[in-house]
Amino acid sequence: MILAKLNEVIRASLNAYNDFDVYVPANILYDFTWHVFADHYLEAVKSRAYNRDGLFTERQQRGGAWFTLYRVLRTVLKLLAPIMPFVTDQVWRSLYGESIHRQLIEDPDPRFDNKEYLNMLEPFMEFNRTIWTYKNRAGLSLNEPIDGGVIYAPEVLKPPLEPELKAMHKIREIKFGKPAGSYEVLDESLPVYLIK
Structure with a gap:
C-alpha cells in the first residue's frame, strides 16, 4: 500500500522537477512523509518490524517491513535532495558513507503499481x-x-x-x-x- 503511494509521489515529483518546479515536490513530499508515512504507516508497521510477539514470519518482517522502511527512507531522501541539499547529504553520508548527490533517483517500480492497494490507503x-x-x-x-x-x-x-x-x-x-x-x-x- 505505501509503496504504491510512493510510486505516485515519485512520478509527481519527477514530473515537477523536469519542469524546474520545486513547489510541487516540496508539498507532495511533506504531505506523504508526515501525514501518510509517519502518521499511519510507521504506526502500522511497528508490530511487524519489531515482531516482539512473534506474530509475523521472518520473511514478513525483513522482506516486508524492513524492505519497505528502507526503500521509503532512501527514496524520500533522494527526492528531497534538490530542495534540501545539505540536510539530505548529511543524513545520507551518516547512513551510507557517500554523497547523496552522486545517487540517481530511480523511476517508480512497476511491481508496486497496485490500484487495489492505493484504494485501501x-x-x-x-x-x-x-x-x-x-x-x-x-x-x-x-x-x-x-x-x-x-x-x-x-x-x-x-x-x-x-x-x-x-x-x-x-x-x-x-x-x-x-x-x-x-x-x-x-x-x-x-x-x-x-x-x-
Whole structure:
C-alpha cells in the first residue's frame, strides 16, 4: 500500500522537477512523509518490524517491513535532495558513507503499481483516525487494548491488513462488514462499528 503511494509521489515529483518546479515536490513530499508515512504507516508497521510477539514470519518482517522502511527512507531522501541539499547529504553520508548527490533517483517500480492497494490507503487512514478518536473519548491510551467488544471494519481492509490493524490498535477481535443487531457507530462515513 505505501509503496504504491510512493510510486505516485515519485512520478509527481519527477514530473515537477523536469519542469524546474520545486513547489510541487516540496508539498507532495511533506504531505506523504508526515501525514501518510509517519502518521499511519510507521504506526502500522511497528508490530511487524519489531515482531516482539512473534506474530509475523521472518520473511514478513525483513522482506516486508524492513524492505519497505528502507526503500521509503532512501527514496524520500533522494527526492528531497534538490530542495534540501545539505540536510539530505548529511543524513545520507551518516547512513551510507557517500554523497547523496552522486545517487540517481530511480523511476517508480512497476511491481508496486497496485490500484487495489492505493484504494485501501484512505479507508486505512480513516479507520486509524476513528479508532484513535474512540480511544481518546473512552479515556484509553493508544497502546491500551479494546476489550469487551468487537470492532467491525470496512471490507476493503480485510484481506491484507487484518493482522496489522489488530496489532496496531490492540483490537482483541476484528470483523469486517456491517454487524447484525445492535451496535455503536464509531464512524458513519467509513463505516466502523463496535459491538459490546
